């Protein structure tokens with residue numbers, strides 16, 4: 001599945017109401033580590049249909065960033081049934097992100 | 105079996121890969137996180153020869169593509185251990201590889217203060233590199249934490265750019281060179297805060313204030329836009345310190361020729377014992393280490 005760009009208008013539909021788990025990637029264009037992470041997330045997304053990955057630009061979507069207390073990026077937040085179940089801040093290798101998704 | 109295994113895909117490791125591939129050697133680069141190393145964290149590099157004003161991300165990506173296009177193999181695996189011998193072994197989180205020679209290019213990381221919200225203020229007031237980020241604080245008030253040469257040099261450097269520099273040190277004497285201390289004392293806009301530690305970082309979207317606590321427990325607050333943390337670096341040496349010699353700060357000992365104490369094992373970049381840790385010296389080491397490794401292989 002491809003990464004879905006999410007803003008405050010489609011956040012509820014894509015994340016909160018999603019039937020499958022959602023990994024939300026909070027990022028910004030000026031953030032080098034975020035840009036490094038993106039191709040890794042693209043790869044993970046293309047390998048899985050059992051969850052989806054969404055991208056949220058914190059400069060455009062500061063309301064969402066504030067609502068979810070994102071104050072350092074890259075920040076990955078995992079949602080299940082609309083609730084946050086885990087998060088990870090900073091650049092992480094692919095295997096750690098897969099563990100985060102496979103865990104619990 | 106590889107000719108050269110390079111550990112770390114930062115500027116030093118990737119430059120080694122370029123040189124080794126241009127000599128047609130079979131090269132594997134192992135990286136635990138992402139290519140580029142520390143430099144991906146900076147918005148703009150201003151001091152790399154002939155490339156003014158390039159972002160850290162672009163620098164890293166161009167370097168990575170250059171090495172890949174020349175045929176370097178890169179795998180994203182963390183190296184856990186290396187073994188010496190005529191054939192050298194490299195154990196990663198996933199596999200064991202063999203090579204005729206190894207280049208260690210694992211770099212170093214900043215020592216943090218260890219405050220709760222430190223990470224969240226990185227690039228929003230917290231910096232670990234005055235020469236990289238100082239220019240963003242022109243005319244503002246900043247503080248430097250530390251007592252070694254880096255802290256003194258950072259404070260001197262910043263004093264020419266910013267409005268006020270507070271230099272915060274946990275003792276009443278500096279470890280760094282006296283000449284720098286004397287220069288700092290002549291600067292009107294440098295204020296010393298001795299026997300004190302930064303104990304809290306305060307700010308909404310970015311750093312606004314820092315709480316200072318003296319060794320007696322007295323607390324005060326300073327208003328600052330930037331806090332430069334210069335309390336040392338930690339080299340990544342865990343996987344090799346049993347094999348190669350390291351100095352008292354953990355850096356792998358080698359002179360400009362990049363030879364470690366073990367024949368066939370070379371070291372390049374920030375993880376090497378040296379004075380100047382910059383991109384240009386990392387690239388320089390990379391070229392030298394690769395050239396020495398090639399010589400070593402050809403003589404075997």
Ligand SMILES: Cc1cc2nc3c(=O)[nH]c(=O)nc-3n(C[C@H](O)[C@H](O)[C@H](O)COP(=O)(O)OP(=O)(O)OC[C@H]3O[C@@H](n4cnc5c(N)ncnc54)[C@H](O)[C@@H]3O)c2cc1C
Pocket residue numbers: 111112113114115116117134135136137138139140141142143145146148149150151152181182183184209210211212232233235236340343372373374375381382383384386
């Ligand atoms: C914010 C910032 C700004 C900077 N700005 C500048 C600047 O403007 N100009 C300048 O010249 N310099 C600058 N520097 C310094 C410069 O980035 C470093 O000197 C340079 O990156 C050193 O390169 P290196 O390859 O030796 O190490 P690193 O860049 O640290 O790369 C080492 C790599 O090895 C990997 N690694 C570590 N251990 C293992 C292991 N066990 N297995 C596999 N991989 C491993 C790491 O993940 C990393 O990718 C800056 C540094 C920082 C932090």
